[in-house]
């Protein structure tokens with residue numbers, strides 16, 4: 001597999017008169033944790049949806065794993081985590097996670113083994129027989145991450161997965177996600193509104209601005225791997241968050 005997971009050139013996406021994306025160049029290397037950050041309506045979700053083959057660009061080119069987004073989708077190259085957990089209330093947590101595996105016709109014992117592995121990875125092993133409504137919001141979102149990972153994708157697309165959660169729960173999930181990423185070869189593209197979240201999680205931060213949606217700056221993180229939440233008190237963290245804030249402000253005044 002090549003080292004480039006996503007390669008977009010001069011990408012445009014228009015909805016009638018609205019330019020959701022304009023002339024976007026976007027590259028994601030294998031193993032990166034890339035956050036997309038920007039004001040509401042700047043096209044973060046649109047860019048994620050183009051990668052996922054859920055929206056078709058009106059201009060430019062994009063390759064995912066060296067193929068079209070459509071071919072990558074058919075090859076189940078990515079898992080997608082939405083802002084809301086979107087679990088089926090009548091299925092247990094385990095059977096929500098096995099759903100994609102049922103759809104591809106995996107044998108039952110393999111389905112259960114994979115679900116157990118992914119639920120353990122998100123710390124929900126003991127809750128597999130519960131129903132979604134018996135879990136907290138944070139636990140539900142962990143279950144939806146386990147479901148997205150059940151097909152063992154190399155790419156995880158996350159659209160503000162923790163945006164609706166309280167700050168303490170979000171901190172815990174951020175740490176868990178970071179550890180998961182560090183322990184695997186996953187490439188992650190993560191949409192967020194939060195400067196802190198982007199600075200804590202990412203190896204690279206893509207700052208976007210609105211109308212038309214475009215990339216203002218790409219910032220590489222120099223924070224060490226294996227970092228803890230305490231890194232947020234570190235001068236390097238403040239410097240990184242400051243760079244993101246400055247880029248967001250520059251993008252805003254441009255509009």
Ligand SMILES: Nc1ncnc2c1ncn2[C@@H]1O[C@H](COP(=O)(O)OP(=O)(O)OP(=O)(O)O)[C@@H](O)[C@H]1O
Nearest residue numbers: 015018019020039040041042043044045046047213
């Ligand atoms: N299906 C659609 N039809 C028409 N306009 C759309 C559609 N999807 C998105 N847009 C417009 O495209 C622009 C970018 O939207 P997008 O949802 O990608 O932004 P975003 O940065 O993810 O916003 P938010 O942070 O609020 O989720 C917005 O102006 C939005 O109104």
